[in-house]
Amino acid sequence: MTNLIEAQDISGEHYNFAYLDEQTKRMIRRAILKGIAIPGYQVPFAAREMPMPYGWGTGGVQVTAAVIGKDDCLKMIDQGSDDTTNAVALRNFFVETTGVGTTTKTKDASIIQTRHRIPEETLTKDQVLVYQVPIPEPLRFLEPRETETRKMHALEEYGLMHVKLYEDIAKFGHIATAYAYPVMVQGRYVMDPSPTPKFDNPKMDQMEALQLFGAGREKRIYAIPPHTNVVSLDFEDHPFEVTKFEQPCAICGAENVYLDEVILDNDGNRMFVCSDSDFCEDRRAAGHVGLLGTNPLDADKTTEEAE
């Protein structure tokens, strides 16, 4: 990915600030304003080709590029981590095309672009959370035709969505959807919260930060303003339940956070650790310790470095 960017010679010297031309930014900015005015409604926009494949989050990148200014501080996360290939490549893209400062600290960021996770730390009104969205249409798997889903949204015809969720209950005894769990925004639009785990859904409700969603391939932008009601769809007899983890984070001891399973060795030993790596590091820096005491992966790293 980094090589791809270098191969195409992207640098602040040769490209406009944040890569996009001003006409494209204006078009995206207008779509963002409409999205904010109509929370949860998918605004069509003329997405541009970006110097990265669609799966890399081109929608989120275009939204960030239209919003970001030279005084911003950007945090880029993928699966809760700042260090994955995707996060590193996209962060480098913005460093090269804007020269803005970056951070891994949630509280220091003015813009956070994410794939999959919402940071554990509560976001504030001065922050913007930008989601990379692969499939923006929550009704797509029920109805493949765009003309039809558009009508369903217009008429608030969300009965099929409830039927699908109820089929889950009949089949599994609970709603099996664990990611991209549909939400109702301000009592009007059913919205797909991108591939975030449903664990994060409650964080979207009444969040103080502005949430912007960009889908590059499907050319949609949508938004949740601060302090907006976001309710996960459920039934009276089967209320929405947040994923619960049986143990705390193995290395920082945090409870009620989203954990990733990490395989430790070929014998099948594993541990559960915070998916939000910044949150976990902060806790460990503050002296919190989990059952494993230290991070076994750090030990591996030290050994490797020693060799």
Add this chain to the structure above:
Amino acid sequence: MSTQATASIFARAPAPGFSDPVHNAQSVFRAAMNAMAQPGTIQQLSDLALTPPAPLSVSATALVLTLCDYDTPLWLDADLAANDVVKNYIRFHTAAPFVESPAEASFALVANTKRLPAIASFAAGTSEYPDRSTTIILMVEDLKTGQGVTLQGPGIKTEKQFSVSPTPPVFWQQMQDNSRLFPLGVDVIFASDHQLAGIPRSSQISGLEA
């Protein structure tokens, strides 16, 4: 070419736009974005070395330069539409096509609130495309005096008091009617000298009787 001829050409050339187009537009957009995301809050614009022709204000002009282009039909109030210097300035810097009918406008620029037509005459979008609506940029004197209203809805934690001056007598009644159209409706950005505030269609407006 005589000195006199040169002078007359320069006299007709539009005043300059943003001194730093990329970063000025970005900062104005951020103010507009925050204005829409936090209805009724006052957003301060950074210093812009803009010298638009009268009666355009710096903030309203900054919004037009930031958001309008050949893709956005622009409606001007009757005073502005009769002002060739203003029209040349906007045409030169944005290439936005002027439209006569408010219902065809992506944006409406209103310098004199007395010249504001009925809000319902602007585009409210369609049930399938509520985004195909007009954003009204309303030049005002200030964002602290005048009739106060209470705003509630997305972007507002509990409620927000908002005052703006001047507004025509029927304005708030029409704005209430507008928000009842949600998710259809127009969005309004108020522009005083160097400040912005927004009321999107999603805001519920009360307290008119006060």
